[in-house]
Amino acid sequence: MKNFAVYEFQHDKADRVRFFRSQNANAPPHFHRCIEILYITEGYVDCEVNGSHFLCGKDEIVFVHKCGVHALAPAPRYKNFVLIIGPRYSDDFSGIFQTETLPAHLSDSVFNRTLQPYFRALDGENDAPELVVKGFIDIIIGNLLDHYDKVPATPTPNIGIIVAALNYIDNHYREPITLEQISGVFGYNKYYFSRLFNTYIGESLNGYINAVRIRNLVAEAKKQENPNLSELVFANGFDSMTTFYRNFSKYYDRPPTEVFRSR
Numbered sequence: 001m002k003n004f005a006v007y008e009f010q011h012d013k014a015d016r017v018r019f020f021r022s023q024n025a026n027a028p029p030h031f032h033r034c035i036e037i038l039y040i041t042e043g044y045v046d047c048e049v050n051g052s053h054f055l056c057g058k059d060e061i062v063f064v065h066k067c068g069v070h071a072l073a074p075a076p077r078y079k080n081f082v083l084i085i086g087p088r089y090s091d092d093f094s095g096i097f098q099t100e101t102l103p104a105h106l107s108d109s110v111f112n113r114t115l116q117p118y119f120r121a122l123d124g125e126n127d128a129p130e131l132v133v134k135g136f137i138d139i140i141i142g143n144l145l146d147h148y149d150k151v152p153a154t155p156t157p158n159i160g161i162i163v164a165a166l167n168y169i170d171n172h173y174r175e176p177i178t179l180e181q182i183s184g185v186f187g188y189n190k191y192y193f194s195r196l197f198n199t200y201i202g203e204s205l206n207g208y209i210n211a212v213r214i215r216n217l218v219a220e221a222k223k224q225e226n227p228n229l230s231e232l233v234f235a236n237g238f239d240s241m242t243t244f245y246r247n248f249s250k251y252y253d254r255p256p257t258e259v260f261r262s263r
Helices: 009-014 087-093 109-122 130-147 159-172 179-185 190-201 205-222 229-235 241-251 256-261
Strands: 017-023 027-031 035-049 052-057 061-064 070-085
Touching (some): 017 109, 017 130, 035 109, 061 070, 070 109, 070 130, 109 130, 159 179, 159 190, 159 205, 179 190, 190 205, 205 229, 205 241, 205 256
Antiparallel strands (some): 017 070, 027 070, 035 052, 035 061
C-alpha cells in the first residue's frame, strides 16, 4: 500500500506508558497522540518523521512529538528500545512542548549513552509504581531538553476533536459518512471542520475515510480463502465498484486479486 498515515488509536485508548524491545520493525506511516522515543541499540533504521528523512544508528534516538507522522524501515537491520508515553503522561509536558519540541533525530551518541541506564531501568518495569515510571521518563526527557537545541512545534489546539473524529470514522466506516453528518456530530460548521481535518491529517475527509475502508477491506480479504470482492466492497462502506477501484488505485499498483494473495 502506498504511503497513507494510519491513526494508531490503540495507543491513545490505552493511555499509558509502554516500554519494550523491538527489532527490524517495518512500520508504515502512522501517528497517535502519544510521544514516542526510539533508542537504537544495534544497526541502522531508515526513518521519516513529519516529512524529514534520516538514517538513525546505534546509540542515536528518534523523537516523535504527539501526532507526528512517522515511518520506519530496517537498513538493513536494527534493534531498539521503544518508549511510548500515553496522553495522560505526555500532557505533563504540554506546556513545555507548546511552541517548541525536540528534533526528530537526536544524534549525539556519546550523550545518549548516558541515558541508556534509564531506558534499561524501564525494561520490564511496566508493572512498577506509577511514580517510579514517571520519574524515569522525567529524567530522560528532562536531560534531552537540556542537551539538545529545540525546534518550533506545530501547535495542536484542536487535536482532541480530530482524534474523536478519527475514532468515529474507525467505528462507522462501513456506513455512509458525509461531511455534513460528521461535522454535525461534533458541532462544527462543515467548511471549518473540513479545513481543520485537512490541516491535521493532510488529507480530505472523504480521502481518509476511503483509505480506512481500503485498509480494512484488504485485511479482511487476506483472512479469507476465496474472498468475494463485490461483497467486501459494499460491506466496507463503498457505494459502487467504480468508487472502490478509483480509491484502490491510489494505494496499490496491482489488481485486488494479487494484493489479496500476498501475505
